[in-house]
Amino acid sequence: xxxxxxxxxxxxxxxxxxxxxxxxxxxxxxxxxxxxxxxxxxxxxxxxxxxxxxxxxxxxxxxxxxxxxxxxxxxxxxxxxxxxxxxxxxxxxxxxxxxxxxxxxxxxxxxxxxxxxxxxxxxxxxx
Numbered sequence: 001x002x003x004x005x006x007x008x009x010x011x012x013x014x015x016x017x018x019x020x021x022x023x024x025x026x027x028x029x030x031x032x033x034x035x036x037x038x039x040x041x042x043x044x045x046x047x048x049x050x051x052x053x054x055x056x057x058x059x060x061x062x063x064x065x066x067x068x069x070x071x072x073x074x075x076x077x078x079x080x081x082x083x084x085x086x087x088x089x090x091x092x093x094x095x096x097x098x099x100x101x102x103x104x105x106x107x108x109x110x111x112x113x114x115x116x117x118x119x120x121x122x123x124x125x126x127x
Contacts, residue, residue, distance in 0.1 A: 003034045015041030016066045019102045020121050024069060026096035033088045034074040038117065041066040057113060068120035086116030093119050 005013075005028050013021050024037065042050075042063035050056040062068035073085035090106045097104040103122035107115030 003028050003031060006036060009037035012037040012040050013069070016069060017121055017126065019100070019126065020067065020069060020104075020119070022100055023093060023097045023102055023104060023119075024071075026099065027089070027092040030095060031089055031092035033085050033092075035071040035089050036074055036079075037069055038072045039063065039070045040068070062120040062123075067123075067126055068118060070117045071119070072117060083116060090116075090119075 005025065013024060016024075028035065040063070042061065044059075044064060047056065047059055047061050047064055051059055063070075071089060072079045073082070073089060074080070075085070086108055090108055093104060093106065103125045105120050105122050107118030107120075
């Protein structure tokens with residue numbers, strides 16, 4: 001099944017690096033699990049609020065420069081946070097990124113504070 005990005009997801013990609021937008025747009029077409037974009041570019045104030053709330057641990061987020069997005073899995077139109085869903089979405093992101101020669105990092109691969117909904121452009125290739 002092929003999914004499409006909603007108008008709201010597309011709006012949340014405003015200010016995101018074009019290479020990452022292309023990966024998101026390709027991933028939605030091949031993912032086995034539908035997803036929506038929950039956040040892309042963030043202001044420093046929003047990032048600071050997330051740190052204060054414990055939802056982030058850094059003031060140096062890739063979201064601040066438009067180099068990261070967060071997604072939420074959708075099952076039957078409802079947001080789901082079940083960990084296995086994000087591994088399946090990550091496979092689609094990896095395939096889409098590889099097809100475009102765009103190195104990405106999945107937050108689910110981090111050794112600490114694993115973040116399944118988070119995808120970012122690799123710092124080694126995108127400063």
